[in-house]
Amino acid sequence: MNTLRIAKLTFREAVRRKALYGALALTIVFLALYGWGIDVAMRELAEDVGPGTIARRAAEVGIDTTILAVGQLFVAGLFAVSNIASLLAIFMAAGMIAQEVDQGTLYAIVSKPVARWQVVVGKWLGGAAMLAVYVAITALATAAIVYWRAGYLSDKLAQGILLLIAKAALLYSVTMLASAVMPAITAGIVMFILYSVTNVTGLLEQVGAAAEIESMVRIGIYGSLVLPADALWKMAAHTVQPPNPLLALGIRTMMGPFMVLFPPSIWMGIYATGYMAAALGAAIWRFGRRDL
Template sequence: MRNALLIAELSLREAVRKRLVVVLLLLTAAFVGFYLYGVLRLDQNLDQRAASAGLDGRSVSGLSNLPVMYATIFGMYLVFFLGSLMAVLSTVGAISADVENGVMQSVIARPITRAELVLGRWLGFMTVNVVYVALVSAALLVGIKLITGFVPPSPLPATGLMLLSMVLVTGLTVLGSTLFTTLANGIGVFVLYGVGFAGGIMGSIGTFADSPTLTILSRLANIVMPTNALWLGASYYLQPSALRNIGEVARGANPLFGSTPILPTLLLWSGVYALLAVGLAMWRFSRRDL
């Protein structure tokens, strides 16, 4: 385990040396500032409409504040999407890139097992991805709170589900890095991510249209790639009662907002899936002929 932690530390240093962290911080600051400015203008516009209607103000949790609620949840979805994108792009060559450029032969000649190398790589990149999503989520929610006064009902469980998704995506990308080339791995993980998103859309359509076939296909997609189910569970905790009531009336017609909490079995499967992916990556690379 000590060697794995050492590899994780070296992976973090590598990310800093390649200026990955610096670029992420700069671009993320620009994104958060841009989005919060949009929220500020939205809030000012809503205040003007309330004043024009002769109202003293509007309720933070009422229907008059729906645009801010939607902007908050959609902003968190953008954080989730950007985090997933970064988790794939930053980890896609965790193992395969070193194999392809010939560096791996010199690394495995040192007193470290291949399994420890894979575990350390996963720990390092997972730390970067999880911390990134946690910080951006906190910055966005705090900024919206300061501008509008709105705070989602349960931001901590929602953020926790998003972070679990980052752990899963990082684990699957590391697994793919031990099986395929860097390019093939990136394409494969993105296809899996698309399967999860398509499953969410099919689930929404199946619920709205009472289609058992689409519902079953959605469940299968969630098993293959439960990232979208984790987001829908997170979005449920971000919605005030007013939004949840609209979702119940619409019978889940919005594919980006969850109308029910995530199933405990699916939550458990997501955690086990991530651990299985990392364990399989350690086993596969330990027996791979370089």
């Protein structure tokens, strides 16, 4: 029960402190621009394509490549909301323990009949719930815009959204661990760098896979082992993106910077789940022993 009370407190704090509203307001601005962009792109695509292009050749054999552009735009939109959610997760969790210890707000909580692990798990649940709400709302809005203007709707949207929530929750857990061992600002900076770097190694993995360069793929896998956030993103994107019609023509190529040609294996998904649990466990252990 105490765990849920702390969770509720954390959730309400995020709402009252307007962290959630701020992120949602900016996301609405983004989605408005996004919808306009999709609209323009769809009108351009409707016009005839030039002779000799892949699109023309595909059309000659009865394949509509418009879906590639639509998929590209859809995944790009999800990429944006997932990134905002990730930064929200990192900066919310960075102060979750460190800042509350510094400010002394935990003194009156921890001296109550509340176990230390309940404080950590409660804060995790509250933050994860807030991130889930944010991701669900914004990803659904993105999907709705794409369906409305371009007619594409993934039948695995729910699964994809769950994976996006898992990515934010993973970052939230790891940052909470960082917050239990280092000052808030350090935790935020370290996690932001780690997140950015592993996003780049993830991109290298995609390029490497398309170009069949073994060492680039390996760098990407190492990056995912350090922080499997990008791996979860790829799994999410691959789940909701449209199937590549060019594969029918035997063309193996990257489908732009956002769509994912080679999703991580299920083992990476299992690894990410274990990673998140281990980070939360370590945060509980560290906070349980810490002098406040």
